[in-house]
Every structure is written in C-alpha cells, then in structure tokens.
Amino acid sequence: METPVGQVPWAIKGELILNCNCTVFCPCVISLGKHAPTEGYCQAWSGIRIDEGFYGDEDISGLNVGLVLEIPGLMARGNWKAAAYIDERANEAAYDGLINIFTGKARGTTGLFGVLVSEFLGAERAPVTFETEGNARRLMVGKKIQGEIVPVPGKNGADQVVTNTDYWMGPDITVATATKGRVRAFGRVWDFDGRSAEICQIDWVGPQGK
Template sequence: MTKIAAPAVSNRHPDARPQAAGTTPWAIKGELILNCNCTVFCPCVVSLGKHAPTEGYCQAWSGIRIDSGHYGDTDLSGLNVGLLLEIPGLMARGNWKAAAFIDDRADQNAYLALIEIFSGRAKGTTGLFKLLVSEFLGAERAAITYETEGKTRRLMVGKKIQGEVVPVQGKDPDRDIVATNTEYWMGSDITVATANKGRVRAFGRVWDFDGRSAEICQIDWSGPEVAR
C-alpha cells in the first residue's frame, strides 16, 4: 500500500484549456456502508446533525462501492473507496478530519477524479466535505475489497480497515429496518445496521467498533449539475 499525497493538479490533457474547480459533471451510483462509534443507530440521520453523536463525538469508517460512475470523460465504474472521518461534535459545526483510500485499480485519471469528488472540490453531493473538513489527513492507493454475501457487507482495505456490517433484524426477518424519506445527505433511505467487525489501524487511529452503529445506503450522487 503506497501513501500518495492528494495532488492539486488537473487530469486534463496538457493542451486542453484549464477548467475551473467544481465545473466538471460527475455522477456515482452504488452502495455505501458506514460504521461509527455510536452505541445505537446514528442520531445524525434523523436529526440532520442537530443532535450530537451518542458519545459526543464521531469516529467512523466508510466504504463506497461504485457500480456506475464518471467524472467528465473518466469512467469510475467498478471502483471502491474507503474513508475515515472524525467529527468533534455536532456535524454542522465542522472541524472534521478525513482521509481517503482509493482503489489501486484506478488509473491516474480516475484516482485524481475520486480525490476531487471526495475532497468536496468537485462540488455537488459531496461538496459539504470542502465546507466541513478542516484537516485532510491524506490519501492512499490501496487494495480495497467490497463484498456482499446475502445481507452481509464486508469492506477490507489491506490491513487498515476490516469491516463487516449487517442489517439489524426486525420482526419480519425478510424486511430490513429502514429510515425512509430522510433528508440525510448520503441518501433518503438508510438501512439500520450493526457492525460484526469494525477495525481501523490507519493514520495513527486504532479503533474497534464491533457491535456499534452501522448504516447501509444506496447512493445516487452527482455534481455540480447533471441532467437526470
């Protein structure tokens, strides 16, 4: 796993005219899983950040499976991304710390595109990262595996993130417990889940969130303006 600083350079052809940040059309569809240190389902989903995390602060890892996606003419389909997030209190107050792991199968154009998207510089759905993240800890290329087995989702980022989340079982075991029609930034329907495993050993962080809150969400993100 090679650590690479997130470069603030263009991935456009040298002969192309410069393009201002946040003007390239992009879109991602796929699935996101997240596991945090909250002891019960994350209150941020329904309070939209107006209620503090259950421990007063948030530490979380997340995995994104991109089923289809693009950044301008760069294809992002089939790639995976891992994230680390630290939020000291209420989400909206900012001062977040974040780090990204980019699928090592991504070519240079796709790598740079995903940095633009997940740093918030590409605007659109993930634009809040640019507003709320005060310290970007770095980006690394990594072997990232995102697996689905039945209702179980697993994320492996080398030895740095080992996660497994499952939906919390309801009265009808065939139906997931879902918070629907929310205004949560990730997506309107969030499946209530828990982590069978949530281990992080990265960027000086040593986290063990087994048994803690988790989320599963189908994502349909875009920016800055994409015709649907």
C-alpha cells in the same frame, strides 16, 4: 482549455456502508447533524462501491473507496478530519477525480466535505475490497480497515429502513450493526464491533444543482 475542478460533471451510483462509534443507531441521520453522536464525538469508517460512475470523461465504474472520518462534536458544526483510500485499480485520471469528489472540491452531493472537513489527513492508493455475502457487507483495505456490517432485523426478519430522510448520503438508510469494525490507519486505532452502522444506496451528482 481544462475545465476547472468545480465545474467538471460527475456522478456516482452504488452503495455506501458506514460504521461509527455510536452505541445505537446514529442520531445524525434524523437530526441532520444537529444532535450530538451518542458518545459526544464521531469516529467512523465508510466504504463506497461504485456500480456506475464518471468524472468528466473518465469512467470510474467498478471502483471502490474507503474513508476514515473523525468529527469532534455536532456534525453540522464541522471541524471534521478525513482520509481516503482509493482503489489501486484506478488510473491517474480516476484517482484524481475521486480525490476531488471526496474532498468536496468537485462540488455537488459531496461538496459539503469542502465546508465541513477542516483537515484532510491524506489519500492513499490501496487494495479496497467491497464484498456482499447474503445480507452482510464487508470492506477490506489491507490491514488498515477491516469491517463487516449486517442489517438489524425488524419485524418478520425484514430490514429496518429509515425512509424519506433529507440525509446527505441518500433518503433511505438501512439500520445496521457491525460484526467487525477495525481501523488501524493514520494513527487511529479503533474497534467498533457491535456499534452503529448504516447501508445506503447512493445516487450522487455534481456540480450542477448543488
């Protein structure tokens, strides 16, 4: 008998990068979505590099995911729109598992997507490349998402990190900025060069304890 989606164990360890239209560091990290984005609304792309992961019996290690997010106001009020690009190397079981994780159906850490996303614009297989060169991170999804972010240097050139937060992505968020943030996807045409960005080491699980 097949295990219902919301009861399948899953986990993802890796790194997440995100670039949004906020002019300075995203206030959602500290306000937990209770403070409006700097422009009053949020438009963002995100990349996830899965270093280790599984969905049920399926190994999803080594795969990448790209996301497009649109939030009309306060993050905590919901009514989000979202879309996903799944690594074309994913087999059918891995693809289905990742869709369940990133729509919130799999519950756990990303279960909030099931509550906050009112419209899932769709998912597509695509060549999703997540590269690290020096301190720069790049996400390339064909011509749909072309992004590069770098940490904002602090004292003595060290990264600035907001630590011990209760942010859903992870407790420690590295403050970054986009050197390139271009989205041409699902009717959206965005350019967020020089805008807010984040780097986060992720350790997500589901559905237990969430």
